[in-house]
Amino acid sequence: MLEKSQNLIFVGMPGSGKSTVGVLVAKRLGLGFIDTDLLIQQETGRTLQHIVDQDGYVALRKAEEQVLLNLNAQQHVISTGGSAVYSDAAMRHLKTGGTVVFLDISLDTVFARIGDFSLRGISKKPDQSLLELYEERSALYSRYADLTIRGDVLNHEQVCDALIDGLSSIKNPAAPNS
Ligand SMILES: Nc1ncnc2c1ncn2[C@@H]1O[C@H](COP(=O)(O)OP(=O)(O)O)[C@@H](O)[C@H]1O
Numbered sequence: 001m002l003e004k005s006q007n008l009i010f011v012g013m014p015g016s017g018k019s020t021v022g023v024l025v026a027k028r029l030g031l032g033f034i035d036t037d038l039l040i041q042q043e044t045g046r047t048l049q050h051i052v053d054q055d056g057y058v059a060l061r062k063a064e065e066q067v068l069l070n071l072n073a074q075q076h077v078i079s080t081g082g083s084a085v086y087s088d089a090a091m092r093h094l095k096t097g098g099t100v101v102f103l104d105i106s107l108d109t110v111f112a113r114i115g116d117f118s119l120r121g122i123s124k125k126p127d128q129s130l131l132e133l134y135e136e137r138s139a140l141y142s143r144y145a146d147l148t149i150r151g152d153v154l155n156h157e158q159v160c161d162a163l164i165d166g167l168s169s170i171k172n173p174a175a176p177n178s
Pocket residue numbers: 012013014015016017018019020021079113151152154155156159
């Protein structure tokens with residue numbers, strides 16, 4: 001069984017599968033599921049796109065940090081938004097209660113899955129290129145990850161399998177023994 005206090009926290013670029021794979025993993029492991037993007041929208045009463053368009057990317061990062069710091073979940077898969085890793089305080093809070101999984105995908109896969117970034121409320125500096133954003137974030141995702149799984153060469157179910165296999169090989173994972 002899982003450690004009582006443990007969560008599984010997904011980080012990665014938009015399009016990496018945090019939300020869709022996250023739900024599948026939660027079902028497979030008998031965990032609850034939280035998508036922090038939806039919490040931000042519920043708590044602010046606005047869509048993420050609206051926050052970025054009206055107030056800018058810094059406002060979205062602040063709202064995201066607040067939601068993450070207020071999380072007090074146990075035995076949940078927590079799918080974060082792609083920019084969660086910009087808050088060291090939030091990531092340290094999440095890591096105290098769980099295992100962080102980085103779903104790693106190529107920049108080409110990001111483009112293929114996301115399409116038009118201007119319609120996706122991406123939290124980035126207006127003058128930052130997507131390559132720069134990708135490189136900046138790859139370093140941050142790796143910094144916080146306890147486990148890294150490729151999210152672009154496998155289908156959803158295969159990513160789940162790889163993740164569950166991977167959890168059994170790391171120290172003190174939020175994974176079942178069986
Ligand atoms: N392993 C995968 N294989 C194929 N498509 C995937 C895979 N993971 C995610 N996707 C697709 O990519 C899109 C974005 O997935 P999503 O879970 O919303 O990513 P995120 O929450 O990381 O932004 C969805 O259409 C999803 O079905």
